[in-house]
Amino acid sequence: xxxxxxxxxxxxxxxxxxxxxxxxxxxxxxxxxxxxxxxxxxxxxxxxxxxxxxxxxxxxxxxxxxxxxxxxxxxxxxxxxxxxxxxxxxxxxxxxxxxxxxxxxxxxxxxxxxxxxxxxxxxxxxxxxxxxxxxxxxxxxxxxxxxxxxxxxxxxxxxxxxxxxxxxxxxxxxxxxxxxxxxxxxxxxxxxxxxxxxxxxxxxxxxxxxxxxxxxxxxxxxxxxxxxxxxxxxxxxxxxxxxxxxxx
Ligand code: ADP
Ligand code: MG
Numbered sequence: 001x002x003x004x005x006x007x008x009x010x011x012x013x014x015x016x017x018x019x020x021x022x023x024x025x026x027x028x029x030x031x032x033x034x035x036x037x038x039x040x041x042x043x044x045x046x047x048x049x050x051x052x053x054x055x056x057x058x059x060x061x062x063x064x065x066x067x068x069x070x071x072x073x074x075x076x077x078x079x080x081x082x083x084x085x086x087x088x089x090x091x092x093x094x095x096x097x098x099x100x101x102x103x104x105x106x107x108x109x110x111x112x113x114x115x116x117x118x119x120x121x122x123x124x125x126x127x128x129x130x131x132x133x134x135x136x137x138x139x140x141x142x143x144x145x146x147x148x149x150x151x152x153x154x155x156x157x158x159x160x161x162x163x164x165x166x167x168x169x170x171x172x173x174x175x176x177x178x179x180x181x182x183x184x185x186x187x188x189x190x191x192x193x194x195x196x197x198x199x200x201x202x203x204x205x206x207x208x209x210x211x212x213x214x215x216x217x218x219x220x221x222x223x224x225x226x227x228x229x230x231x232x233x234x235x236x237x238x239x240x241x242x243x244x245x246x247x248x
Pocket of ligand 1: 040046048067069071072073074
């Protein structure tokens with residue numbers, strides 16, 4: 001009898017890995033608390049985020065709307081760890097980003113976040129497949145495996161036949177599809193998309209947005225989507241309006 005020895009008992013109750021004690025009730029994928037952020041401009045301080053609180057649950061699609069200059073892009077940068085807030089806490093899947101340095105934030109970001117920007121930011125000298133594989137290569141994945149993972153994602157975004165092309169040979173819609181594939185390739189929990197179809201004509205924009213939302217819904221990812229299009233915002237689970245650096 002008594003298969004459990006003293007050693008097992010001494011280990012105490014099991015605790016889920018990566019969860020600090022007292023935080024087990026946290027289920028938000030992204031949690032911004034009391035975020036303030038400002039830019040320094042010619043010796044002056046320009047406050048851009050003024051006490052922003054946002055929670056995004058896993059699988060939730062949140063749209064952010066608001067006038068140009070209200071702080072939407074800055075909010076996404078802080079949420080994804082591209083910038084550190086002056087004040088406040090950024091939590092990403094339970095990890096506190098706001099106390100990490102730039103290197104720690106970069107590691108957490110590559111593990112959990114896919115960014116999609118309005119300007120596609122593909123590397124002109126790399127093929128489409130290499131561009132999509134880049135986040136994996138930066139994480140140290142061997143080239144053949146990284147490309148092998150990139151190809152099915154390219155097919156998913158409708159670019160299966162463009163893998164060996166250079167970005168200069170693609171249309172705007174195709175470039176953004178490639179950028180979306182790059183955002184998805186490392187299987188993030190959270191997609192941060194900043195007016196992702198703002199540079200596309202309206203027909204192409206609709207197609208690319210449909211594809212992006214379908215991929216995000218299918219994989220049950222959380223997404224924060226900045227858009228000025230009310231029809232797109234209406235497809236989100238929740239719409240937040242930014243006014244002068246605050247959520248209205
Ligand atoms: P939005 O995306 O809603 O248009 P942004 O977050 O891009 O707003 O910008 C908010 C404000 O911060 C604007 O007044 C903008 O000019 C200013 N701003 C943005 N980026 C910088 C920067 N790198 N340096 C200085 N000011 C900036
Ligand atoms: Mg912006």
